[in-house]
Amino acid sequence: MIEPDRTEWQVRCTFNAFCKRVLKNEAINIFNERKQRQAKEMTFSDLTPQEENELYTLDKQYEGEEGQSFQVAGKKVTPKLLAEALRTLPKEKRKTVLLYYFFDKSDVEIAELLNIPRSTVQYRRTSSFKRLKRFLEEHADECSD
C-alpha cells in the first residue's frame, strides 16, 4: 500500500469528501434494504385461506346453541336466539337498537346520526322491545331443569 503523502489542506478536503461519501453510500444501502424488505412483505388479502387460518384462533364461546345462555322466568335465551330475534326487526329499528346498546348513544345522538326526529327514535326503540319480547316468548325453549 502506497502511503498517501498529502498536505494538510488536501487531507482536510479528502476527509470531508470521504465522510460525505460514506454517509451517502450508507444511506443508499439502507434505502435498498428497505425496498427489498417491502418487496417481500405481503398483505393479508394475498394469503391463501389456509395460511390465513394459521394466524389466529377463534373464541368458541358464541358458536351454536350450546354456547352461553341466560335463564329468565323458566325460559332459556341463547345468543343465537337473540341474534335471530334482532334479525326479525326491520332494518331501521334494528339500527336504532344496536346504536343504543352497543355504541352507548342517546336518543338525541341517534336522531342526529340518522337524520330523523328524536321522538321517532324513541318510538322505534320501544316498539322494537315489544317485537323482541313477543319473538323471544314464542321461540325460547322451556328450561330443561
Next chain:
Amino acid sequence: MNVVINTNVENNERGLLPYPIILAANKGEPEAMKVVVLHYGSYMTSLSMRKLRDEQGITYWGIDEDTRERLRSKLMQSVLDFRI
C-alpha cells in the same frame, strides 16, 4: 441536494474540519469524534428524511431515527478507518 459546493477552492474553508481535529478523531479521541459527528449532523439528518405514516394513516416527511442512528455509527466506524 444538487447544489455543487466546491470546497477545493483555495482558502474556502466552508465545510472543512480543522486538521488537528481530523487527526485526533482518526486516532479515536472521543472529544474530536464528537466534533466530527456534530459537523456532519445536519447532513445525516437530511439523508434520513423520508415519508412516514402515523397511526391515523397520514403521511408526512420526517426524520427516520433508525436511519440516523445507523448513519452515525457508520460514520464513526469509517472515521477510524480513514487513512491520512
